[in-house]
Amino acid sequence: MQIRNWYDLQILAAVRSGGSIAAAARLLGIDQTTVGRRLNALQEGTGVNLLVRTGDRRLVLTPAGEEVAERALAMEREAIAASALLGEQRQRVAGTVRLTAVPMLVNRILAPAAVPLLSEHPDLTLELIPENRDLSLTRREADLALRMARPESGGSAVKIRKLGALRYDAYGPNGGATDTPAPWILFEDAMAHLPHARWLERRARRDGQGAGGLRVGDAETALEAIAAGLGCSILPAMIADQDHRLAAIAVTGAEPLPEREVWLLSHARQPNAAAIGVVTAWLEGLFRS
The missing domain is CATH 1.10.10.10 (Winged helix-like DNA-binding domain superfamily/Winged helix DNA-binding domain)
Known part of the structure; x- marks a missing residue:
């Protein structure tokens, strides 16, 4: 029956x-x-x-x-x-998310903080792409991108949101002078338009630094140069404060140290919304804290 x-x-x-x-x-x-x-x-x-x-x-x-x-x-x-x-x-997150950012953010912030994210979501694959060049989201070179300034373009296919700001402080080698030592480590001409590079140029001129000295192409190299005792520079405090080889130094003068905004770019239409949402929430937590 x-x-x-x-x-x-x-x-x-x-x-x-x-x-x-x-x-x-x-x-x-x-x-x-x-x-x-x-x-x-x-x-x-x-x-x-x-x-x-x-x-x-x-x-x-x-x-x-x-x-x-x-x-x-x-x-x-x-x-x-x-x-x-x-x-x-339904709640399990799987798939691959390609996230690009400048090398310093990838190496010093994102990679060390990825352990809890991947432990919580074992089926998630996070591809971290350290790249100074702005990879194209519309051409699917990346799923998410962190930018150190508000994007000027992207169109309706790209969504943007501000995650936070990176505060800059001045650093020298640990064990060095506590006031500003010379010389300043400056940035090459291709970086001259960036706010921290402009601040350093003005400061070096004020301190009477000549045309010689070390110039670098990114903040990662500047950090390693400071650690090697080649001079001082300004770096994101969120990163430099974690490196025991560096020490914060006093900077006198009226001009405040710069801050750089951190923006997240994503596709307006994502093929894997759950995985993108999890990684986005993780990023928001990192830069909010």
Whole structure:
């Protein structure tokens, strides 16, 4: 005999769990009349007596009813477990996210902070691409990009949001002078338009530094040059404060040290929205803190 309505078995299981039709009705959130009607339909449809009324007018399960109810309870437990599994699968994040940023952000912030992200989402692949060149999101060279200034273009295909700002401080080698030593480590001409490079040029002229000395092409090289004792420079405090080879130095004068905004670029339409969302939230937490 095939059972046509599985809900009737759920009602029978509720009677077994609650001990009465009234309790079953409360468990299921329906009225007692519906419980009684569905139980009668189940017995008539199967031709098996599942409940009997005792001398004191109580309904109790027959041995066959007890066995069917136990199996119905087992089905209910399996259904709950299946629902939980589906929920876990829906929340599981998988796929690959390509994230690009300047080498210093990738090497000094993103890579060290990736451990908890990847531990929480073992099916996620995070590709970190250290690149001074602005990779194109519209050409799918990357899924996400961090920029150190508000993007001027991108069009409707690219979304942008500000994550925070990197505050700059002046640093020299650990164990060196606590005031500003000479010379300043400057940046090459290709970097001259950047706010920290402009600040350094003005400061070097003020301090009477000549045309000679070391010039570098990125902040990563400047950091290593400071650690080697070649001079001092300004760096993002979020990064430099973590390097024991460096020490903050005092900078006198009216001109404040610069800050650089950090912006996140993403595609307006993402093929893997769940993975992109997880990585985006991770980035927001890093730069918010």
